[in-house]
Amino acid sequence: MNAAQKATNIELATKIAAVVNLFKSKFPDAKADLKPWHNDPDTRELVDPDSIDIGFHFPGWSRRSQCRSILVQIRFYEDPVEAYRRVIGVEIAGFNHEGLAWRLSTVENWSIVGDSIPITEVAEKLKDFCRQVFELFNS
Template identity: 65%
Template sequence: MNASEQATNLELVSAIAAVVNLFKNEFPEIKSDLKPWQNDPETRELVDPDSIDIGFHFPGRSKSFQSRSILIQIRFHQDPLSGDRTCIGVEAAGFDHRGKQWRLSTIENWQCEGETQPQAEASEKLKQFCRQIMEIFNT
């Protein structure tokens, strides 16, 4: 679900801002998009209400990330008994004019997979971002 729609209280707003700042501190030229999903019926059917989705757009194609945009989906699970909501992982995907080029899931094997893949250093940086994102939401 779009981060802008999930920002319903001060705690979530602060956490979303912290995630944006993680990327902005490393890549000052990157533009964040708190509404990466269109608001149409077809897209609405695909949106996960248990995620916070943020898009990041480079000014051009990033050679190190092998993409122009990165979509970050922060996944949550709410315990039905306790009501506690925890971050269970992060999904990331890199896109360019040809569509999705790669994906990384911390829920699966923490490996980038796809047509093209980020360079090794960028891949490690992305994994570090994912760890930090999980810390932000599970603290």
């Protein structure tokens, strides 16, 4: 779900802003997009209501990251009985002019798969970003 729609209280809005700042600390040229999903019936059908989704766009194609845009999806598990929310995974996808270029999932083995994967330095920055997102939301 779009991060802008999930920012329903000051605590969550602050954490979303912290996620943006964490990403921009690693990729200063990236511009954040808190509404990466369009509000149409087909898109709403695909959107996970238990996630916070943020897009990041580079000013052109990034050779180092092998993409033009990155979609970050922070997936949650919410326990209504215990009244807590935890991050259970972070999904990151890089897109170029042809569509999906690569994908990183913390649910599996934290490897980046795809046709055009980023250089090792960028891959490590993305993994470090994921670790920091877990720390931010689960501490």
